[in-house]
Amino acid sequence: MEQFFQQLTNGLAVGGIYALIALGYTMVYGVLKLINFAHGDLFTIGAYLGLTLLTSMALTDKLGPFFGILLLAVMVMILVGIVGILLDQVAYRPLRESPRLSAVVSALGASIFFQNTIMLIYGASFHVYPQNILPRMVVNVFGLHIPMIRILVLLASVVMMLALYTFIQKTTIGTAIRAAAEDQGAAKLMGIDVNGVIMIVFFIGPALGGAAGLMVGLYYGQVNFTMGWIYGLKAFTAAILGGIGNIPGAMVGGILLGVIEALGAAYISIAWKDAIAFLVLILILIVRPTGLLGERVAEKI
Amino acid sequence: MKKFIAVLFPLLALSLLLSPPVFSAETVKIGLMGPMTGPWASEGQEMKQVLDLLAEDINSAGGLNGKKVEVISEDDAGDPRQASLAATRLTTKNVVAVIGTYGSSITEATQNIYDESEIIQVANGSTAIRLTEKGLDYFFRTCPRDDEQGRVAAQTIKNLGHKKVAILHDNTSYAKGLASETQGLLVEMEGVEVVFFEAITPGERDYNAILTKVKATSPDAIFFTGYYPEAGLLLRQKTEMGWDVPFMGGDATNHPDLVKIAGNAAAKGFYFVSAPLPKDLDTPEARDFVEKFQKAYGHAPNSIYAVLAGDGFRVVTEAIKQTDSTDTKKVAEYLHKEMEGFPGLTGKISFNDKGDRVGEVYRVYQVNENGEFILQP
Numbered sequence: 001m002e003q004f005f006q007q008l009t010n011g012l013a014v015g016g017i018y019a020l021i022a023l024g025y026t027m028v029y030g031v032l033k034l035i036n037f038a039h040g041d042l043f044t045i046g047a048y049l050g051l052t053l054l055t056s057m058a059l060t061d062k063l064g065p066f067f068g069i070l071l072l073a074v075m076v077m078i079l080v081g082i083v084g085i086l087l088d089q090v091a092y093r094p095l096r097e098s099p100r101l102s103a104v105v106s107a108l109g110a111s112i113f114f115q116n117t118i119m120l121i122y123g124a125s126f127h128v129y130p131q132n133i134l135p136r137m138v139v140n141v142f143g144l145h146i147p148m149i150r151i152l153v154l155l156a157s158v159v160m161m162l163a164l165y166t167f168i169q170k171t172t173i174g175t176a177i178r179a180a181a182e183d184q185g186a187a188k189l190m191g192i193d194v195n196g197v198i199m200i201v202f203f204i205g206p207a208l209g210g211a212a213g214l215m216v217g218l219y220y221g222q223v224n225f226t227m228g229w230i231y232g233l234k235a236f237t238a239a240i241l242g243g244i245g246n247i248p249g250a251m252v253g254g255i256l257l258g259v260i261e262a263l264g265a266a267y268i269s270i271a272w273k274d275a276i277a278f279l280v281l282i283l284i285l286i287v288r289p290t291g292l293l294g295e296r297v298a299e300k301i
Numbered sequence: 302m303k304k305f306i307a308v309l310f311p312l313l314a315l316s317l318l319l320s321p322p323v324f325s326a327e328t329v330k331i332g333l334m335g336p337m338t339g340p341w342a343s344e345g346q347e348m349k350q351v352l353d354l355l356a357e358d359i360n361s362a363g364g365l366n367g368k369k370v371e372v373i374s375e376d377d378a379g380d381p382r383q384a385s386l387a388a389t390r391l392t393t394k395n396v397v398a399v400i401g402t403y404g405s406s407i408t409e410a411t412q413n414i415y416d417e418s419e420i421i422q423v424a425n426g427s428t429a430i431r432l433t434e435k436g437l438d439y440f441f442r443t444c445p446r447d448d449e450q451g452r453v454a455a456q457t458i459k460n461l462g463h464k465k466v467a468i469l470h471d472n473t474s475y476a477k478g479l480a481s482e483t484q485g486l487l488v489e490m491e492g493v494e495v496v497f498f499e500a501i502t503p504g505e506r507d508y509n510a511i512l513t514k515v516k517a518t519s520p521d522a523i524f525f526t527g528y529y530p531e532a533g534l535l536l537r538q539k540t541e542m543g544w545d546v547p548f549m550g551g552d553a554t555n556h557p558d559l560v561k562i563a564g565n566a567a568a569k570g571f572y573f574v575s576a577p578l579p580k581d582l583d584t585p586e587a588r589d590f591v592e593k594f595q596k597a598y599g600h601a602p603n604s605i606y607a608v609l610a611g612d613g614f615r616v617v618t619e620a621i622k623q624t625d626s627t628d629t630k631k632v633a634e635y636l637h638k639e640m641e642g643f644p645g646l647t648g649k650i651s652f653n654d655k656g657d658r659v660g661e662v663y664r665v666y667q668v669n670e671n672g673e674f675i676l677q678p
Contacts, residue, residue: 007514010509010510014510123342124342126561126562131565149541221534222562230504261510262510266514270501
């Protein structure tokens with residue numbers, strides 16, 4: 001039983017990160033019906049920008065660990081958000097009226113472009129976040145060992161997800177985003193600036209992805225230019241699991257995927273961990289083709 | 302179609318005219334296939350530095366049988382697909398022998414390509430057993446095999462007094478081979494039990510779930526046969542869990558980045574089995590070489606595999622010199638049968654019929670509190 005709860009916390013931490021990245025996929029898909037395959041690389045950019053800012057500005061020395069990391073996170077999110085907007089303007093906007101497959105191909109191209117740019121700038125070898133920025137505390141409750149940082153990671157992702165949910169549900173801009181996702185044409189007729197909405201979506205999604213990259217860097221310490229691939233793939237799976245286009249769905253899907261992986265590794269087989277996760281995905285899609293919380297009918301990409 | 306050929310033909314002719322003459326009897330060409338880019342780029346780049354230095358040495362001393370030695374390097378990117386392309390390119394360049402490469406699965410993708418072209422291949426870091434069990438006449442390696450590594454690992458585990466051992470690998474041909482070899486040997490030993498044996502997925506960040514599962518079997522020691530990026534993360538996450546079980550690695554964990562990833566505190570006490578580091582080599586040839594390398598590049602060589610690539614180059618050039626021929630059949634014959642105790646950089650070198658290096662090479666290292674690798678007596 002103890003092992004079960006330990007594995008549950010392992011899965012929750014991984015799942016929180018999946019969920020944050022999955023939000024970027026799902027928001028863009030919701031509004032544009034486009035799978036932004038470059039999203040995983042925006043996550044990598046977040047991890048690398050975090051490393052550069054952390055080492056060059058010594059924020060944590062000046063402001064202490066908490067405010068230093070907070071300011072760092074805000075800076076990384078804004079910068080990655082801007083990269084997201086640029087990505088949309090350069091790679092997707094000119095293709096808005098083209099068949100949807102063109103934009104998908106453009107997304108794959110953008111992904112390769114980002115990956116190689118990161119490699120050329122930072123080099124192909126591993127980069128390591130400085131050690132001991134965050135206090136390495138371990139919380140012991142009910143015989144469970146939970147590193148403090150894992151709780152912080154989970155907490156940070158939950159806070160960001162709740163903030164996003166409130167933003168989408170309660171504010172005027174949020175309502176505009178939901179309207180544009182429902183029916184772009186009608187939204188335009190109602191006087192909603194759909195291009196503005198798309199820009200906001202391409203800011204928020206990548207910003208959250210960038211924050212996830214920073215958290216992975218701080219938590220696991222090690223970054224390299226191909227790291228976005230696996231995380232992107234898993235987060236995309238999580239978005240589908242929860243119902244792509246649906247924001248609470250991405251959160252539920254991400255957390256669930258992380259937990260399934262951890263428990264699958266624990267009770268069945270480590271080597272089959274990914275296979276188990278995908279098997280669950282297939283089973284859920286057979287029963288609910290639109291994903292767990294998806295309502296709209298899934299369309300082909 | 303006709304039009305296509307009409308365009309193609311002059312283009313082909315033109316390219317033949319423009320390309321420099323491929324055949325030049327004045328040089329002996331030795332190929333180098335190594336990971337110049339990709340995750341193991343640092344290994345490949347150092348392999349090239351070593352070979353360039355050694356070739357320069359020979360050339361400034363009057364060359365090989367009166368001819369200059371030329372090193373032609375190709376990038377395999379640490380990827381089997383890329384490697385087979387690199388190998389195909391090298392076979393068209395008239396090389397006598399190819400040195401490389403680092404990873405076993407990458408070498409495996411190129412073995413037949415060289416064999417069919419009758420080009421000698423001397424691998425420098427590929428320790429998987431089956432590479433030399435195929436009966437290829439032109440394949441050699443200067444690194445030892447995993448069964449020897451497995452023997453040393455199993456012996457070390459026993460000597461350290463561990464009774465219950467967990468073995469983790471990462472499903473690459475190298476890591477899996479070493480893991481099952483060691484498992485086999487440990488099972489035969491009395492009083493040692495393998496309580497856990499499974500593969501992790503390389504390239505991930507979070508191994509907490511795996512570590513939690515291993516911990517539930519309460520082993521005395523963990524033996525991980527994969528590569529240093531994952532070993533570093535495992536060490537770090539194991540320490541974060543507050544679990545101080547002894548951790549041991551195979552020779553793919555021998556890399557300074559291991560300590561960078563894990564952090565000094567988590568890496569302290571980590572054991573690994575490896576061929577000796579360049580700084581611990583004690584032959585006169587090695588001391589002389591390390592000094593020259595230092596002078597040329599400003600630091601001592603980091604990787605033993607780069608030095609083993611240098612040994613590959615040295616045995617090939619020695620064989621060409623002794624046979625006074627670049628006929629690969631004669632050179633391979635010499636390497637198999639006549640080379641006896643050649644003073645290599647990493648100790649005496651002879652090859653058996655399979656092309657494996659004869660003799661003990663592996664040592665045991667431990668990481669100290671400053672993150673340095675200390676040779677264990």
